[in-house]
Amino acid sequence: MVAIENICVSKDTPLKELIGILNEQQAHIVLIVDGDKRLTGCFTDGDLLRAIRSGMDLDHPIDGHFNASPISISQNESPSAVLQRMQHKSINQLPVIDENGKVVGLESRKSLKPGIGIPNQVIIMAGGLGSRLRPLTDTMPKALVPVGDRPVLQVILERFIAQGFINFTFAVNHMAGMIEDHFGNGDYWNVHIDYLRETKPLGTAGALSLLKNSPEHPVLVTNCDVLTEARYKDIIEQHQRNSPSATIAVREHSYQVPYGVLQTDGNALCELVEKPLCHWNINAGIYVLSPQAFDLIPVNKFYDITELIQTLLEQKKRVETFIISKYWIDIGMPDDLERARQAI
Numbered sequence: 001m002v003a004i005e006n007i008c009v010s011k012d013t014p015l016k017e018l019i020g021i022l023n024e025q026q027a028h029i030v031l032i033v034d035g036d037k038r039l040t041g042c043f044t045d046g047d048l049l050r051a052i053r054s055g056m057d058l059d060h061p062i063d064g065h066f067n068a069s070p071i072s073i074s075q076n077e078s079p080s081a082v083l084q085r086m087q088h089k090s091i092n093q094l095p096v097i098d099e100n101g102k103v104v105g106l107e108s109r110k111s112l113k114p115g116i117g118i119p120n121q122v123i124i125m126a127g128g129l130g131s132r133l134r135p136l137t138d139t140m141p142k143a144l145v146p147v148g149d150r151p152v153l154q155v156i157l158e159r160f161i162a163q164g165f166i167n168f169t170f171a172v173n174h175m176a177g178m179i180e181d182h183f184g185n186g187d188y189w190n191v192h193i194d195y196l197r198e199t200k201p202l203g204t205a206g207a208l209s210l211l212k213n214s215p216e217h218p219v220l221v222t223n224c225d226v227l228t229e230a231r232y233k234d235i236i237e238q239h240q241r242n243s244p245s246a247t248i249a250v251r252e253h254s255y256q257v258p259y260g261v262l263q264t265d266g267n268a269l270c271e272l273v274e275k276p277l278c279h280w281n282i283n284a285g286i287y288v289l290s291p292q293a294f295d296l297i298p299v300n301k302f303y304d305i306t307e308l309i310q311t312l313l314e315q316k317k318r319v320e321t322f323i324i325s326k327y328w329i330d331i332g333m334p335d336d337l338e339r340a341r342q343a344i
Contacts, residue, residue: 008037248286252281
């Protein structure tokens, strides 16, 4: 439990002091109060990321660099109403104020609602270099690149949590310490997080060989650069209904050929189609693997998940697809990252 007096500061507090509070208190939020302890703002991990990106001096007061219109709750509000507001706003914590606007506490989702308990493990691949996002990834791992006011991996994590998942494993390598410092063991979100620590790049499936125990249930695997509003639960449920060795989420991709396309038989023209629109199903970077599929993954060797899928097909194992019709974007390129930021 965080002591409320340990996370309340004035607007004249320097940035370096707030960084210390965020690290020490593990609250992911600092409350800005006036001399009478009335709430005037809040400073979160997202505000810290923006301050660092802007080149703000560590000795500079945080005045002007925090949310001066924070959402708060009354100490008289019911737990169910508070939880509903947090879920609606995708907020994990809210300051509690009395009738005079003074801070009297901090409420969190963790204290209001235990995990729902979907047993399926979620493994998120977060060890990549993020080379296509340089220079952003020169100083931070791709998993911590901000989208809106949160790191992309946190956005993905919280969308899983909102659907009831509670067991997470992050595969890490590049700048792994920064990721582990931010997410810890998951206590802040009332979930369990552990780590697969690569000592060398192992590809999108090779890291799965580092699991200590064989999974008992189908496992959902995704990349840390894929944002979607798809219901992960639906992918799991389809997989469990049909029991394939693997299910791949796919997304329809369209491309308009900028030329007239001719279909011929020898020299004879059969058909002329002007600038046709072509459609393909593309890999959406989200998979569900049955426990037996893990037996095919070589130990501690570079191995991509597409190689695993190909092996399953060669062995005549059933592989299904799940079509994502909702919002989906891969933020691996700077232009896509900016589009995702606008959407968020």
